Amino acid sequence: MKKLLVTGGAGFIGANFVHYWMAKYPADKVVVLDALTYAGNMANLDSVKDEGNFTFVHGNICDQALVEALLIEQGIDTLVHFAAESHVDRSITGPDAFIETNIMGTYSLLKAAKKVWLDGKSILEGHRFHHVSTDEVYGTLLATDPAFTEDTAYAPNSPYSASKAASDHLVRAYHHTYGLNVTTSNCSNNYGPFHFPEKLIPLVVTNILHNKALPIYGDGQQIRDWLYVEDHAYGIDLVLQNGRVGENYNIGGDNEWANIDIVKTISKLVEQEFIKNKALATRFPNAKAAIEQNTESLITYVKDRPGHDRRYAIDATKTNNELGYQPKESFETGIAKTVAWYLDNESWWQSVMDGSYQNWIAEQYSST
Numbered sequence: 001m002k003k004l005l006v007t008g009g010a011g012f013i014g015a016n017f018v019h020y021w022m023a024k025y026p027a028d029k030v031v032v033l034d035a036l037t038y039a040g041n042m043a044n045l046d047s048v049k050d051e052g053n054f055t056f057v058h059g060n061i062c063d064q065a066l067v068e069a070l071l072i073e074q075g076i077d078t079l080v081h082f083a084a085e086s087h088v089d090r091s092i093t094g095p096d097a098f099i100e101t102n103i104m105g106t107y108s109l110l111k112a113a114k115k116v117w118l119d120g121k122s123i124l125e126g127h128r129f130h131h132v133s134t135d136e137v138y139g140t141l142l143a144t145d146p147a148f149t150e151d152t153a154y155a156p157n158s159p160y161s162a163s164k165a166a167s168d169h170l171v172r173a174y175h176h177t178y179g180l181n182v183t184t185s186n187c188s189n190n191y192g193p194f195h196f197p198e199k200l201i202p203l204v205v206t207n208i209l210h211n212k213a214l215p216i217y218g219d220g221q222q223i224r225d226w227l228y229v230e231d232h233a234y235g236i237d238l239v240l241q242n243g244r245v246g247e248n249y250n251i252g253g254d255n256e257w258a259n260i261d262i263v264k265t266i267s268k269l270v271e272q273e274f275i276k277n278k279a280l281a282t283r284f285p286n287a288k289a290a291i292e293q294n295t296e297s298l299i300t301y302v303k304d305r306p307g308h309d310r311r312y313a314i315d316a317t318k319t320n321n322e323l324g325y326q327p328k329e330s331f332e333t334g335i336a337k338t339v340a341w342y343l344d345n346e347s348w349w350q351s352v353m354d355g356s357y358q359n360w361i362a363e364q365y366s367s368t
């Protein structure tokens, strides 16, 4: 039986991981530590919040004393670190929070883990610090380049990816220097339920339902490698169970798409849902283009993201071979499930698209 501390467990991937873990390992104890920034939402944990083996702690990962107390009082043996500022566009307009949470926050967690697990009266054998990272630390690829492996040199290009790269290096150093039992996973773009609607896929679905423009940065030919979020949770599970301490593992779905094609695919799927289910036109009367079956008319090319990485692609051969990892969801089924989830969960996305998000969007577009 494990006792997990999950940082950032009220965010998109963290919450999906908590659902996955509690369903698969019902005897384990799960403590979530989350600062509930604009991206964290208690509604994401609604279905587990009353379980006896679940505890939510509202707090900041930069609060070392709080983390030390949690590790001791809750008897934590496994820390799974998701908490981060995660949106590249926000890192361009306001990098400070990324440096603070992603670098200083990770450093603070490492110090707490070292103090409690290694420097106490006795070393906690079998402890694990798992760091959730991204493919963005590897930089960008040309169309003909091979996909990123764990040996690809780090070359982060945005303040977000630079802050994640710095945190990866700190995690590595705490293993090599102090012997902390760490693992790191570098994953490609996730999609699925609870994805905050500032990110491309949920933004496209919710904008169609509001009959708003679908903004395509630059020429729309940038490529991302999309993975259903539960398959990310499954990959982390395998790393926690059988991954070698001190190692990095790439997690990805071998599923590259140009942005413009993703947007067109989602537009088509929403249109098909409106044909299948006539009640949607009544529930979403503003979704004029979906009702009239011409959602592609909403596609609008806008100014490119500064420093926009052209292509990401993950080579997960090491994780496949060593840990037997294979994604379970196909893109066809995963994206259909995701679109259906957003159509069924209007109250969720309406509630997260509150004042702070709208203000940020307004600021961003007024400055371009």
Ligand code: NAD
Binding pocket: 007, 008, 009, 010, 011, 012, 013, 014, 033, 034, 035, 036, 037, 038, 039, 040, 041, 059, 060, 061, 062, 081, 082, 083, 084, 085, 086, 087, 101, 105, 132, 133, 134, 135, 164, 186, 187, 188, 189, 190, 191, 196
């Ligand atoms: P998210 O922005 O949806 O959620 C981040 C969570 O962290 C939120 O609940 C937020 O409240 C919390 N948080 C932020 N700052 C905090 C702090 N200082 N203290 C405590 N909690 C804090 O992010 P996500 O998309 O779920 O990403 C989770 C992790 O996975 C991140 O580390 C990200 O870099 C990594 N990742 C994301 C993707 C992706 O496609 N979204 C892909 C690969 C890796």
Ligand code: DAU
Binding pocket: 086, 087, 088, 089, 133, 134, 135, 136, 187, 188, 189, 190, 198, 199, 200, 201, 203, 215, 216, 217, 220, 222, 223, 224, 259, 305, 312
């Ligand atoms: O690759 C993993 C990364 O994926 C994670 O580390 C990040 O936390 C996560 O946010 C995601 O980063 P991206 O920048 O790739 O995701 P985003 O959804 O913001 O954008 C996906 C692509 O779509 C990217 O090329 C930018 C483009 N885009 C995005 C938005 C929001 C648009 O063209 N229009 C948009 O409005």
